[in-house]
Amino acid sequence: MLEKLRIMFTIPELRKKIFLTLGLLAIYRIGFHIPLPMVDNAPADSAGGGAADFLEKVSLFAASDLRQLTIFGLGIMPYISASIILQLLGTTVPALAELKKEGQAGQKKINEYTRYLTVGICLVQSWIYVSVMLSASGPGGGNINANFLNEAGTGLYLPWQFVAVAVMTCGSVFLMWLGEQIDEHGIGNGISLLIMAGILAQMPKALYELIRNMETQLTGLSRGQVGIETLILLFVLFIGVVVGVVFITLGQRKIPTQSAKFTRGRKVYGGTRQHLPLRINQAGVMPIIFASSLLMIPGVFFGLMAGAFETGGAIFKGLNLVSLTMQDQASYFFNLLYVALIFFFCYFWTAITFNPKEISDNLRDSGTFIPGYRPGKRTTDYLEKVMVRITYVGAGFLSIVAIVPTIVYGSLGVPYSIAGFYGGTGLLIAVSVAFDLVQKIDSHLVMRNYRGLLEGAGGGVSPVV
Structure with a gap:
């Protein structure tokens, strides 16, 4: 095996592809640790409770850690979601079905639609993400840098919310571009390697x-x-x-x-x-992704609904019981x-x-x-x-x-x-x-x-x- 590994690096073309891939993955890991400008410190569990568990599990296949407020906070999940949506629509929408039959030219057009849809998903997800993780941090701003607080001091100033959304959207689009560069000039599937790097990067912490x-x-x-x-x-x-x-x-x-x-x-x-x-x-x-996502949503949803009612009431107890049942793995x-x-x-x-x-x-x-x-x-x-x-x-x-x-x-x-x-x-x-x-x-x-x-x-x- 060592001899085969040595031979790998004696081939100039293969060596160049491997080092380029490793370099692009290193860029991804560096950006992973850069927090948003308006964050005082990247919190580990800002969401708290069931939402924190939800974010931890989703992070396993998002090529990121959704609990960390960084420029790559959304990871590559918006691109994956866009790809899945277009793949599902390709079986029901005649126009997309015809594009799939056109070979490389049709696939190029579908990839273009995927990029546009990715940007739209990023804008929606980043706005919700920023609203939950920053804008609702409570009195004193919580994790928000004091220089970016609104006049009431209870959340992020509205223009800076737009900046945060733009930064996170650009971060996910940049990760999509990194994956495409690995596909074209590196070795392996770029998007898959980013996801794999995000998964393996959590192993040292888990082992420790x-x-x-x-x-x-x-x-x-x-x-x-x-x-x-x-x-x-x-x-x-x-x-x-x-x-x-x-x-x-x-x-x-x-x-x-x-x-x-x-x-x-x-x-x-x-x-x-x-x-x-x-x-x-x-x-x-895909079946595990869909099944685990569907099972996580009811627990968080009913937990949030229970918080809207008076503690100790019949409705609160019923909703809380359903939430705990759906979260008891x-x-x-x-x-x-x-x-x-x-x-x-x-x-x-x-x-x-x-x-x-x-x-x-x-x-x-x-x-x-x-x-x-x-x-x-x-x-x-x-x-x-x-x-x-x-x-x-x-x-x-x-x-x-x-x-x-x-x-x-x-x-x-x-x-x-x-x-x-x-x-x-x-x-x-x-x-x-x-x-x-x-x-x-x-x-x-x-x-x-x-x-x-x-x-x-x-x-x-x-x-x-």
Whole structure:
């Protein structure tokens, strides 16, 4: 492996791409620590209560820390939201569907629409974010620098609110530009690498917190106490979850296909046997993102509603009970609802991104067919049936990986900043991006007749279901 790493840096083009990517990621990390000008100090938990937990979990896939009032406070999430919205609209709006069929020119136009939508989302999100985190800081301004307070001294002066919104919007747009520069001049997918960098940047802090609270004695796996056996259990569990995530990421169902024979002159062409790979986890990480987002919103929403009523009243008690129930990640109700939503969104997102009729038509047009199934409707029905079955398997694996952090958080009492690395969105994104990066590097090595990074160690071989 060390020899392969040495070879990577002996190739001038690959070395230039790697250093450029690392430099752009370093710029992102530097900007991450620059607070807004009107902030006295970047608060850790300005929102407080359930809102703070909400921001902490969303930060896992936002390439930022939403609890910190910095120029990159919104992270890359507005761009991801815009991409998801346009992808969903691409299946329902005829104009966008036609653009998707136009190839590179159509994709270029869709990317342009994505940028415009990103700016609009940034403006809305940053205004709400600034209003909640700064303008409502209470008497004395809270976290606001005294030079930027309004005349009443209770919040941020209105013109400076516009400045804060503009700064945060420009920060997110700059991150979008950084991702595009990595795509064009660096190596790997830029947006994914930014998200992965944001996730991995939280690991040292989580590891320090784990070691600081560790006790050098046996604790009997007591909740809230990290002893020697707890540390061993966490290590073994982490290895097992990573292996499972790798299996989900690379797992495929290979459908055998055969091309039709045709004669040209005295030679016979075609008749070759190939396969059509269908991913087990066709929906990727999107089901967990959707499910976790939906589960976080009711708890915060009902908690805010309960605060509007008199403490101790019947309405307050009812709303507060619902809020606490939706935030109790160790409860069976929460986990059952979480799993049900993951299954739903797995099938929902697969139905959007996987079109068996289009694949069937492409096979027929290229003179390829699936043995035992006639081209057309029978092939479409067969592909749909196979995808329904393997999506069930993928959703099951995804559900197990998704609830591992909540189990670790609820049963062992480990802080969520540590439990979040044992599954869910963060780990799936990190593993997926790591494999994509390795494949991009391998393409440069193989092109120059070198062996790939994972060649000879089982790399490149996908589990077949």
